[in-house]
Amino acid sequence: CLRFAVGLAAAVVVYSPAVAQPPDVPASDTQPTRIEADLYSQLARMQQQIDELKNVSAAPAPIYDFAPMPHCEPKPEKPKFPTVRLTGFFQADAVYFDQDATNIAAVGDAQxxxxxxxxxxxxxxxxxxxxxxxxxxxxAFPGRPNFMDVWLDVDDVIGSNNLRIGQFRQPFGMDGLTSVKEMTFLERGLPFAFLPFRQIGAALYGNHKDELATWAISAFRYPTDVYGGNVGDNGGYGMATRLTGLMINNDDGNGLVHVGGGFSFIDPANDKFQFRNQPEVFVGEDGGGVLAGTNPKLAPFADTGEIDARNASLFSAELAGSCGSFYAQSEAIYAQVDQLAGPMLSFSGAYAYCGYFLTGEKRPYNGKAGVFGTVTPTKSVGKEGGIGAWEVATRYSHVDLSDKNINGGRLNNITAGLNWYLNPHTKFQFNYIYSMLNAQAGAGPVPVSAAGVGDSEAGIYAMRAQVDF
Amino acid sequence: CLRFAVGLAAAVVVYSPAVAQPPDVPASDTQPTRIEADLYSQLARMQQQIDELKNVSAAPAPIYDFAPMPHCEPKPEKPKFPTVRLTGFFQADAVYFDQDATNIAAVGDAQxxxxxxxxxxxxxxxxxxxxxxxxxxxxAFPGRPNFMDVWLDVDDVIGSNNLRIGQFRQPFGMDGLTSVKEMTFLERGLPFAFLPFRQIGAALYGNHKDELATWAISAFRYPTDVYGGNVGDNGGYGMATRLTGLMINNDDGNGLVHVGGGFSFIDPANDKFQFRNQPEVFVGEDGGGVLAGTNPKLAPFADTGEIDARNASLFSAELAGSCGSFYAQSEAIYAQVDQLAGPMLSFSGAYAYCGYFLTGEKRPYNGKAGVFGTVTPTKSVGKEGGIGAWEVATRYSHVDLSDKNINGGRLNNITAGLNWYLNPHTKFQFNYIYSMLNAQAGAGPVPVSAAGVGDSEAGIYAMRAQVDF
Amino acid sequence: CLRFAVGLAAAVVVYSPAVAQPPDVPASDTQPTRIEADLYSQLARMQQQIDELKNVSAAPAPIYDFAPMPHCEPKPEKPKFPTVRLTGFFQADAVYFDQDATNIAAVGDAQxxxxxxxxxxxxxxxxxxxxxxxxxxxxAFPGRPNFMDVWLDVDDVIGSNNLRIGQFRQPFGMDGLTSVKEMTFLERGLPFAFLPFRQIGAALYGNHKDELATWAISAFRYPTDVYGGNVGDNGGYGMATRLTGLMINNDDGNGLVHVGGGFSFIDPANDKFQFRNQPEVFVGEDGGGVLAGTNPKLAPFADTGEIDARNASLFSAELAGSCGSFYAQSEAIYAQVDQLAGPMLSFSGAYAYCGYFLTGEKRPYNGKAGVFGTVTPTKSVGKEGGIGAWEVATRYSHVDLSDKNINGGRLNNITAGLNWYLNPHTKFQFNYIYSMLNAQAGAGPVPVSAAGVGDSEAGIYAMRAQVDF
Known part of the structure; x- marks a missing residue:
């Protein structure tokens, strides 16, 4: 409103119209007739009106004494903080298993x-x-409702770095720090088994001003339960750090190479570790209201069971890149576990995957977090009349949880994925996972029966509907 | 703001004012005097000012370079989607039981x-x-927090029908599809025992363009637990469909007759069914923080226990109508269960109820969903100075869960209800339920002791405060 | 927008410009020349334009037919109610224990x-x-998620009093009614053990029009579980009332004296009571996702165990005040328990604390609720460039849960606190608690082993980060 008034005033002032008055000639030279004098008088009155318009426009404040402004929302007078926004998302999955007999013996009959x-x-x-x-x-996750990201951030604590306090994903691993809403496949790769992931603690983190690099370091209690708590006098502490950089960063997403590395040291409460993972898919039924009869949850395909250990050191290396509609990401994680009454253990895992948008979109890079970001279809389904974004992707991933006295199994997965992004907030995903397990005889949770020892295979068909807001 | 400017421009343009200039006569005919020429010059300058006003009005864009617009909220530039709104409601109940001795023996001492x-x-x-x-x-419901409506809808998938994916109330039964916020009594009628209700699946649904009919068909996993999951290789699937229409639909709610029917076929996971229901009221205490000592939950009055069965077919018929402040609704449901190692079972249930608004309101019909809708008091309590809406209602309902080898009991309820709607979002409800149970000797959950076999009665006084937002 | 238009019209109208016309002289006296007549004609047309401007301004409604108003948010036309706002807060704590050997024997090794x-x-x-x-x-609290304040209020039910229905903090005790977001220390004082606190029921409450006094009376079911429910035919009812007043109330917070008292009578469901409390700190780990090995929760230091009793009467007295940056609060609670098969029991507790703002803030008094309110730093950390508010505080508190046949223990705590309020919605708190326990031999939960009988001490270091919104 004011904008118009001010603009009006400005425009009028620019033209500096003269006030109506007799021409600038000697009074003795020409005498206006009575009619002409009256015309001058009227002109002066009209000029006065225009001047009033100008005054009204140039001094908007008093205007608001005249009347309320019912058609404009008034500028909020109340304090600006705190602000709050409700967000969320859900993922509804359907999963079908095709196991061979050895696999059923190894991990049970997956339903x-x-x-x-x-x-x-x-x-x-x-x-x-x-x-x-x-x-x-x-x-949705057992333990419901679980604490997820529950933290407060104070900006600019040391230089332009931020201090985060609470429960959050610890800075270790590119896959682990990618938002679960933005994953190319249904689940993170198999080496996710090693990540400290969400723990209660404090972190300092920042990024290069041109977003060419990120850094983070944190300290936390370990292992944090699903409600964000951990107790234990005997240890219970950990630290993690991650550094990433862009080696190549051509504009427009045409040519980008990301490298990164992380380290984490963990002294767990009660001197106990356990590493395990499902075959990059999960489906389960839990809680009351239904009649039991089958194993209600998918068992981990690889599982070390409890390991009595003083501490563990974790190392990760990341390499990723994109060029046009193509992108790729890979990561390797190595874990060294110092057993209390046994030899030092070495476990490892790695994955590599790539994706390509058939409809021409690019996978953007989130330079503040050092991970790939959200896909936005060029033309969404709906009023835009598009078909959304269509993406094909494939992944190989591996985890080895067997070493010395621990027989957690070796798992290799090959996945083919098809993603249909209807719009920036709705997608459907289809995964076919071919999971190859090598189970060793031993005291561990896998295999559940002796007939499961050795190589076995499972084919898994899974689909997901996701919406976020 | 722009509106005013555009309006101004439009208004001015309509009048096409002439530019100030000498009259259109031959120059030789009359020569303006020097004074008169000066007047023309001044008129031209004034006209120029008015023209500038017009230009300013007609071309608003450059205005915004001059100044910010602090008193108008700027039009949001960010994407319009996703939108999110926080809604909810709660119901606080108080319940008193008056059981005869046989009823206590049959279902326990209801607290x-x-x-x-x-x-x-x-x-x-x-x-x-x-x-x-x-x-x-x-x-509030055991299993807390429970998944309720968790779905995404894609509009206009086949014609003008919508596709729904996730957990939702399956399209079967008028009572079951009426919002729990808008029920005439505290709970749905006894035949609710049979409904698939909320399951995880997908549905296609739509309605006649004049809202004279609705249709829906769905496929789902069964039985879905309180967290929206179901697993099981041996079955676990179901389908449901419902069709409704208006036979009479006079405007203004004066004369409306609704008919409808539904069918559902269910092949349950683990080949197990269980049908049961409380006596149209529920009160309980659960979880920690209190000292035990009494049965903390009201037991179902009728309960088949687990039935080993291949599948079940459900049939429903609906008849409802309204005229002025009076409305009525009724429904019958028939279930046929194919036992694994026993004869085919037949169970059934029905209810009929009517309501009348003492204060003259009408019960609106929701033509998109084929159910009755929200009551809005003519004059709410508060600044409107009204007494809200007052409604009396009565219901008879029946369910028979005994057949052949299954002794689930036969239950008949008569309910008198008084509802006080203070405003469209707050109501108090009072129910007196006279519950008549016929329990048969058998291996089922009801009666809990042999002394409960036969006819027994319970009088139940219940009240509720509800607010929604 | 309209504001400008109306303002414009008003301004123009004030000046009542004359319409352009020939001077008011007899027509026969002076005859305008043809040129002059034309000038009048032009003036009239210009005046007509200005009049149009006026008309447009004075009659804004038709304007809106011309064009939409894209830069102003239209006034919402939809109903004003219901309104909803999402609020919340969290507290992340870290706690360290330093117990002597007797204390470990009495309450276990606090982790x-x-x-x-x-x-x-x-x-x-x-x-x-x-x-x-x-x-x-x-x-966060075991039983998650727990019902907290879940109620509806109807204003002006009897006079200007409000009626509250649902679960809420019963009107008894100043400490108990102070918001947990606004507590000076991490936890409420030890006598909190006796409070009915949150129960499901109804209350009538109000305050003096100048907020010099508050009153409240309530009836409720007892004990209400973490989900807001209670059942039980044998009792299960309670009532509470509280009255507060300001003896001295100088403006500007310079000199305020609050006195108050409360009474509660409780006939518990199942004839059972239990009073207990942690040492004014709590830390725990619960639920799945972690490997066990230690006692996951801090045990109560004083605990009566279950007492079979008919009813209990509770009495409280409050005294508090503030002067400038200093404030103090104290409370004494006396409980009399009528045992079923034993003598009448008497338990008691009291606390007193004071706080002082080093940075000059005052602790405001909430005259509607009769408790101290929210602290607002004079200059917050951030763009205001301040250091926030810094407060030091100390508390002594006591509870005696041993009487006759009940050996719950006697607990005395001395606490030193330092609070840093970064801004009105973020604070960090540091507490050192010196806890002195006197445990008696007996059948109660404390001590857990015979070596814990007698006096023992624990030093507790605790800190908290809190954010609310």
Whole structure:
């Protein structure tokens, strides 16, 4: 409103119209007739009106004494903070298993099913100009509702770095730090088994001003339960750090190479570790309201069981890149576990995958976090009249949880994926996972029966509907 | 702001004012005097000012370079989607039981108590112009928090029909599809025992363009647990369909007759069914923080226990109508269960109820869903100075869960209800339920002791406070 | 927008410009020349334009037919109610214990740890002009999520008093009614053990029009579980009342003296009571996802165990005051328990504490609730360039849970606190608690082993990060 008034005033002032008055000639030279004098008088009155218009326009404040402004939302007078926004998402999965007999003997008869893999609500916002927060709960994972990202951030604590306090994903691993809403496949790769992931603690993190590099270091209690707590006098501490950089960073996403590395040292409460993972898919049924009869949850295909150990050191290396509609990401993780009453253990895992958008989109890079970001279809399904974004992708991943006295098994997965992004907030995903397990005889959780020792295979068909807001 | 400017421009343009200039006569005919020429010059300058006003009005864009617009909220530039709204409601109940001795022997000593029957929070919104979603959790029902409506809808998938994916109330039964916020009595009628209700799956649904009919068909996993999951290789699938129409539909709610029917076929996971129901009221205490001593939950009055069965077919018929402040609704449901090692079973249930608004309101009909809708008091309590809406209602309902080798009991309820709607979002409800149970001797959960065999009665006084937002 | 238009019209009208016309002289006296007549004609046309400007300004409604108003948010036309706002907060704690040997024998080896003490989300708003509500859940406390404040309020039910229905903190005790977000120390004082606190029921409450006094009376079911329910035919009812007043109330917070008292009578369901408390700190780990090995929760230091009793009467007295940056609060609670098969029991507790703001802030008094309110730093950390508010505080508190046949223990705590309020919504708290336990030999939960009988000490270091929104 004011904008128009001010603009009006400015435009009028620019032209500096003269005030109506008799021409600048000697009064004795020409005498206006009575009619002409009256005309001058009227002109002066009209000029006065225009001047009033100008005054009204140039001094908007008094205007607001005249009347309320019912058709404009008034500028909020109340304090700007705290701000809060409700966000969330859910993933509804359907999964079908095709196991060979050895695989069934090794991990049990995996049941077909449908389930919500994740369903989250979060409050996010600013508590103050330099303090942001998130309070996120997951309602789908056993332990419901689980603490997810529950933290407060104070900006610019040391230089332009931020301090984060609460529960959050510890800075270790590119896959682990990629948002679960933005994953190319249904689940993270098999080496996810090693990650400290969400723990309660504090971190300092920042990035290069041109977003060419990121760094982070954290200290935390370990292992944090699903409600964000950990106790234990005998250890229970860990630290993690991650550094990433862009080696090549051509504009427009045409040519980008990311490298990164991480390290984590963990002294667990109660001197116990356990590493395990499902075959990059999960489906389960839990809680009351249904009649039992089958194993309600998919068992881990590889599982070390409890290991009595003083501490563990984790190392990770990342290499990723994109060029046009093609992108690729890979990571290797190595874990060294110092057993209490046994030899030093070495476990490892790695994955590599690539994706290509058939419809021409690019996978953007999130330079603040050092991970790939959200895909936005060029033309969404709906009023835009598009077909959304279509992506094909494939992944190889591997984890070896067997070493010396621990027989957790070796698991290799090959996955083919097809993703259909209807719009930036809705997608359907289809994965075919060919999972190859090598189980060793031993005291560990896998295999569940002796007939499962050796190589076995499972084919897994899975699909997902996801919406976020 | 622009509106004013554009309007101004339009108004001025309509009048096409002439530019100030000498009259259109031959120059030789009359020569203006020097004074008169000066007047023309001044008129021209004034006209120039007015023209500038017009230009300013007609070309608003450059205006915004001059100044910010602090008193108008700028039009949001960011994407319109996703949208999100936080909604929810809760129901606080107090219940008193008056059982005869046989009834206590049959179902246990039902304890008086107070409880939150339902307490829900939901995020609802649009993920895109053609994709809507809901993520709703209930915090009051055992299993807390439970998945309620958690789905995404894609509009106009086949013709003008919508596709729904996730967990939702399956299209079967008018009572079951009526919102729990809008029920005439505290609970749905006894035949609710048979409904598949909320399951994880997909549905296609739509309605006649004038909302004279609705249709829906769905496929789902069965039985879905309280967290939206189901697994099982041996079955675990179901389908449901419902069709409704208006036979009479006079405007203004004066004369409406609804008919409908539904069918559902279910092949349950693990070949197990169980049908049961409380006496149209529920109160309980659960979880920690209190000292035990009494049975903390109201037992079902009728309960088949687990039935080993291949599948079940469900049939429903609906008849409802309204005229002025009076309305009535009835439904019959028939279930045929194919036992694994026993004869075919037949169970059935029915209810009929009517309501009347003493304060003159009408019960609106929701033509998109084929159910009755929300009551809005003519004059709410508060600033409107009204007494809200007052409604009396009565219901008879029946369920027979005994057949052949299954002794689930026969239950008949008569209910008198009084509802006080303070405003469209707050109501108090009072129910007196006279519950008549006929329990047969058998291996089922009811009766809990032999002394409970035969006819027994319970009088139940219940009240509820409800608020929704 | 309209504001400008109306303002323009008003300004123009004030000056009542004359319409352009020949001077008011007899027509026969002076005849305008043809040129002059034309000038009048032009003036008239220009005046007509200005009049049009006026008309456009004075009659804004038709303007909106010309064009949409894309730069102003239109005034919302939809109903004003219900309103809803998402609020919440969380507290992340880290705690370290330093127990002597007797204390470890008395209460177990308390484990160091980190945990979310509270994490809450709430929907609050108005369902109608005279009906407000809250639906709050806590996700951190065992039993998650727990019902917190879940109620509806109807305004002006008897005079200007409000009626509250649902679960809420019963009106008894100043400490108990102070918001957990605004506590000076990490936890409420030891006498909190006796409070009915949150129960399901109804209350009538109000305050003096100048906020010089508050009153409240309530009836409720007892004990209400973590989900807001209670059942039981044998009792299960309670009532509470509280009255507070300001003896001295100088403006500007310079000199305020608060006195108050409360009474509660409780006939518990199942004739059972239990009083207990942790040493004003709590840390725990619970639920799955972690490997066990230590006692996951801090045990109560004083605990009566279950007492079979008919009823209990509770009495409280409050005295508090503030002067400038200094404030103090104290409370004494006396409980009399009528045992079923034993003598009448008397338990008691008291606390007193004071706080002082080093940075000059005052602790405001909430005259509507009769408790101290929220601290707002004079200059917050961030763009305001301040250091926030810094507060030092100390508390002594005591509870005696041993009487006659009940050996719950006597606990005395001395606490030193330092609070740093970064801004009105973010704070860090540091507490050192010196806890002195006197445990008697007996059948109660404390001590857990005979070596714990007698006096023992524990030093507790605790810190908290809190953000609210």
């Amino acid at each position: 077909d099913g449908a389930d919500f893999r994740r369903a989250r609500l979060a409050a996010v916002g600013q508590a103050w100009d330099n303090v942001s927060y998130q309070l996120e709960m997951d309602f | 008086d108590g107070a409880d939150f029957r339902r307490a829900r929070l939901a995020a609802v919104g649009q993920a895109w112009d053609n994709v809507s979603y809901q993520l709703e959790m209930d915090f | 160091d740890g980190a945990d979310f003490r509270r994490a809450r989300l709430a929907a609050v708003g108005q369902a109608w002009d005279n009906v407000s509500y809250q639906l709050e859940m806590d996700f």
